Each structure stands twice: as C-alpha cells, then as structure tokens.
Amino acid sequence: MREALDQWLFVYAAVGVTLVGTLVLVASSLLAMRRAEKRREESRRK
Amino acid sequence: MNAKTDRGLKPKHQRLVLVIVALVALVGAGLLAAYALRNQASYFYVPADIAASPPAPGQAIRLGGMVENGSITTAADGVTVEFVVQDGVARVPVTYAGIVPALFVEGSGVVAEGSMGADGTFVADNLLAKHDENYMPRELEGMSTAELREELQESVAGAGE
Amino acid sequence: MHGFANPARFLRIAKWLTAPLLVSGLLLSFGAVAWGLTQVPPDRLMGDTVRILFVHVPAAWLGMGGWSAIAIASLMELVWRHPLAAIAARAAAVPGAAFTALCLITGSIWGRPTWGTWWVWDGRLTSMLVLLFLYFGYIALSSSLAREGQSSRIAAIFGLVGAINIPIINRSVVWWNSLHQPPSITMGESSIDPVFLWPLLIATLGFSLLFGGVVLTRMRAILADMQAEARLRRKALQAEDIVR
The missing domain is CATH 2.40.50.140 (Nucleic acid-binding proteins)
Known part of the structure; x- marks a missing residue:
C-alpha cells in the first residue's frame, strides 16, 4: 500500500506560510520605524 | 568615538587578539564536541x-x-x-x-x-x-548529456522550420 | 570602516536605500516563487512538492545568514567599537529568527509528503532548531540590555559564541548520517537541474534583498528611538537647570 497525499496542499501551505510571514515581518518593521521616526520629530519640535 | 586617536589604537589590537584567541578556543571546543558525537549523533546505522x-x-x-x-x-x-x-x-x-x-x-x-x-x-x-541531493524534472530522467544535446538540437531545428 | 560611523550620514544612505531594497526584494522573491509554482516541471521523484524548494532554501540561507551578520557585527562592536555595529546586530535578530522559523515550518511541511514524517531528531533538523532558540535568547538578552540602557557587550559575546552553531548546521549532513539529504550546491557545482536552479537563485536573491531592507528599516527605528530618548533627556536636564 502506497501513501498518496495531495501534494499541492502541502505546496500551498508552505508557500502561504512563507509569504504571509514575510509580509508580516516587512509590515511590522515599517510600522515600528514610522512610529519611532514620528516620535523623534515630536521630540524635536517640543 | 576616539578610535582615530593614537590612544585608541593599542587597546583595539589587544581586543582583536583576545577575540581571535577566544574564537579559536571556541571553534576547537565545538569541533571536539562534534567529533565526540560522531557516532552518537548519527540518525541511523548503515x-x-x-x-x-x-x-x-x-x-x-x-x-x-x-x-x-x-x-x-x-x-x-x-x-x-x-x-x-x-x-x-x-x-x-x-x-x-x-x-x-x-x-x-x-x-x-x-x-x-x-x-x-x-x-x-x-x-x-x-x-x-x-531523498537524495539531485533535483531533476521527470522528462529528463535517465537521459545522458549527449542525448540531451541531441534533443535540444532537434527542438531548435524544429523551431527553425 | 568608520565611514558609516556617523549616524546622520548612515541615515541619509539608509533612507535612500530602504524602499528600493524592500520593493525589489518583494518583486523578485514573490515573482520567483510564482514562477516556481506555475512554470517549473515536477521533480522525477518528489513530484510537485519540489516547489517548496523555492521558499525553504532561501529561508534556511537567511536564517543562517542572519546569525552570521550578528556575529560579524558583534566582532566589529567588540574589537573596533563601531557605534552602529550593535544596532545592526540587534536589527538582524528578529528577521533572522523569522526566517529560521519559516525554514523549520516549510521543511516540516515538505517532510510529511516526501519522507513520510513531520519531524525527526536528526543532526540537521536539531541544529536548526537550536539556532531558533539561540535567536530567542539573543533577542531577549539584547532587548533587555537596551531597555535598561546597559552596554550591549554581553549580547555581542553571545552573538559570537552562538556562531559556532552555523558551521555545525552546515556540516551536519556530511558528518552524521541524517534523514536530510547532503548539500546540492557545493563549491560551484550543483546537482539541481537548471529549471529548478534559476528560480531558486532568483528567489534567494529576492529574499536576501528583502532581508537587507528589513534590517535597514529596523536600524532606522532603533536609531530614531535612541535619538528621541536622548533629546528628551537633554530637555529634561535643561528644564531642571532653568528651575534652579
């Protein structure tokens, strides 16, 4: 008896995890940067 | 920082030597541990x-x-x-x-x-x-390089017609 | 080497470089993965699961590359006292950990249909998991040192000591019998057919550019935080002087 799994399911899962993970990483880094740079500008003005 | 002043130069070299010695000792310890684990860390017996x-x-x-x-x-x-x-x-x-x-x-x-x-x-x-380290598409399996070249020439000739 | 020591000069270059790196990285990596999903033929043995190669290998490369960057920056911090090195090391930790986790997850998803198991405790998989835990330790240590305003020298030593794991990961499939296959690309030779190799190289380049963009973004965030804090502290001191 040979195992027969749907290969595409695994492919989509792996690719999906990577793309979502990458986008979350980029977005969170950009947001953190924008927040920090805004805080710096505010400290300059005050 | 005052790295450019003469005063900063000597401690810099001291630190470099210190770090290199520490790294050599560390790599040595790591290699030794890996060598000791040679048989135990194998996942299977042949x-x-x-x-x-x-x-x-x-x-x-x-x-x-x-x-x-x-x-x-x-x-x-x-x-x-x-x-x-x-x-x-x-x-x-x-x-x-x-x-x-x-x-x-x-x-x-x-x-x-x-x-x-x-x-x-x-x-x-x-x-x-x-799995082995070879990645090869199905249609090319078992073809020698000469056969591949022949195949390529045929397809090029076919495209030219 | 101290050309970038001036934060203002570094910030000017970083500001100019961040967006191009992120955009080109996203385009190249996602494009290469899409290419791998649609244009590449199935592997002779693995079939369609070979497409996981295009996300798994770049993730593994950046997981190890991230720690190599931490180690090099730590060395520069300890020996040359380069002021930006500690910031660069701290900025590389989270993306490095993220890609190490992605490498483990995609590898596990790949292992189930090919090997027949989600996980085994062989040399390669175990040493990669150790790398992930080293990242967790490094992130906890360096962020707590930064929060308390202490020197990051202990984190730098940790970054250097942890680098011993990188050659172990790399050699694990050669030194020990493992379920993971030996390296496919060694010293300019490749046992990967060109139809797989090209999208793999482009995906790796794309994710690497993306990694660089994320590190710059995080360095800018850390620098901005430090500058804001320094300015607020200075103002507080001036205010005290005026009161006196």
Whole structure:
C-alpha cells in the first residue's frame, strides 16, 4: 500500500506560510520605524 | 568615538587578539564536541555498521541505506513488503507491514525504524523515505548529456522550420 | 570602516536605500516563487512538492545568514567599537529568527509528503532548531540590555559564541548520517537541474534583498528611538537647570 497525499496542499501551505510571514515581518518593521521616526520629530519640535 | 586617536589604537589590537584567541578556543571546543558525537549523533546505522557489530535482537534501532534494485516484493496479504537495504558493503533484508511513503522506490534511500529479528531480518515498524541531493524534472530522467544535446538540437531545428 | 560611523550620514544612505531594497526584494522573491509554482516541471521523484524548494532554501540561507551578520557585527562592536555595529546586530535578530522559523515550518511541511514524517531528531533538523532558540535568547538578552540602557557587550559575546552553531548546521549532513539529504550546491557545482536552479537563485536573491531592507528599516527605528530618548533627556536636564 502506497501513501498518496495531495501534494499541492502541502505546496500551498508552505508557500502561504512563507509569504504571509514575510509580509508580516516587512509590515511590522515599517510600522515600528514610522512610529519611532514620528516620535523623534515630536521630540524635536517640543 | 576616539578610535582615530593614537590612544585608541593599542587597546583595539589587544581586543582583536583576545577575540581571535577566544574564537579559536571556541571553534576547537565545538569541533571536539562534534567529533565526540560522531557516532552518537548519527540518525541511523548503515548495513556495514550492522555487519560489523550486530545489535541485539529486539533492540530498537534505525537502519538506513539504499533499497536494492529489484528487491521489493509485496506479500500475498498486500500490506507486507520485503526488500533489501544495502550500502555497497553489506546487505540487510527488511520486512515491513504498513503504508509505505510515496518516495519509497528501488534504488532510492530509506530509513527503517525497528529491530533485528532472530533470523537476521530487520523488522521495521516505520519507514521513512530519504531523498537524495539531485533535483531533476521527470522528462529528463535517465537521459545522458549527449542525448540531451541531441534533443535540444532537434527542438531548435524544429523551431527553425 | 568608520565611514558609516556617523549616524546622520548612515541615515541619509539608509533612507535612500530602504524602499528600493524592500520593493525589489518583494518583486523578485514573490515573482520567483510564482514562477516556481506555475512554470517549473515536477521533480522525477518528489513530484510537485519540489516547489517548496523555492521558499525553504532561501529561508534556511537567511536564517543562517542572519546569525552570521550578528556575529560579524558583534566582532566589529567588540574589537573596533563601531557605534552602529550593535544596532545592526540587534536589527538582524528578529528577521533572522523569522526566517529560521519559516525554514523549520516549510521543511516540516515538505517532510510529511516526501519522507513520510513531520519531524525527526536528526543532526540537521536539531541544529536548526537550536539556532531558533539561540535567536530567542539573543533577542531577549539584547532587548533587555537596551531597555535598561546597559552596554550591549554581553549580547555581542553571545552573538559570537552562538556562531559556532552555523558551521555545525552546515556540516551536519556530511558528518552524521541524517534523514536530510547532503548539500546540492557545493563549491560551484550543483546537482539541481537548471529549471529548478534559476528560480531558486532568483528567489534567494529576492529574499536576501528583502532581508537587507528589513534590517535597514529596523536600524532606522532603533536609531530614531535612541535619538528621541536622548533629546528628551537633554530637555529634561535643561528644564531642571532653568528651575534652579
């Protein structure tokens, strides 16, 4: 008896995890940067 | 920082030597540990290891190697497979009842979890397929370089017509 | 080497470089993965699961590359006292950990249909998991040192000591029998067919550019935080002087 799994399911899962993970990483880094740079500008003005 | 002043130069070299000495000691310790782990950290035994020092029957071990070409036979019950694992030095017959992974084929790598039976047959409870380092599309399989070149020329000639 | 020591000069270059790196990285990596999903033929043995190669290998490369960057920056911090090195090391930790985790997850998803198991404790998989835990330790240590305003020298030593794991990961499939296959690409030789190799190289380049962009983004965030804090502290001191 040979195992027969749907290969595409695994492919989509792996690719999906990577793309979502990458986008979350980029977005969170950009947001953190924008927040920090805004805080710096505010400290300059005050 | 005052790295450019003369005062900063000497401690900088001191730190460099210190870090290099520490790194050398560290790499040495790491290599030593890896060397000591050489046998223990292996995930499986190859047939040559089994032949050199046969494990006690019933002792749980993993056996890895290549599935010998033409050795896979399926028993009458349709679930039990028998095959031979070899590593070019020794061969070990294996019997396994269960679902085999999709990549389990003759001439490919396999890792069997189980124990040696009294008759010198390895009784596996679990089979894992081991992939090799080659990645090749299906249609090119088994073609030699000369054949590939011929194929390429044909397709180029076909495109020119 | 101290050309970038001036934060204002570094910030000017970083500001100019961040967006191009992120955009080109996203385009190249996602494009190469899409290419791998649609244009590449199935592997002779693995079939369609070979497409996981295009996300798994770049993730593994960046997981190890991230720690190599931490180690190099730590060395520069300890020996040359380069003021930006500690910030660079701290900025590389989270993306490095993220890609190490992605490498482990995609590898596990790949292992199930090919090997027949989600996980085994062989040399390669175990040493990669150790790398992930080293990242967790490094992130906890360096962020707590930064929060308390202490020197990051202990984190730098940790970054250097942890680098011993990188050659172990790399050699694990050669030194020990492992379920993971030996390296396919060694010293300019490749046992990967060109139809797989090209999208793999482009995906790796794309994810690497993306990694660089994320590190710059995080360095800018850390620098901005430090500058804001320094300014607020200075103002507080001035205010005290005026009161006196």
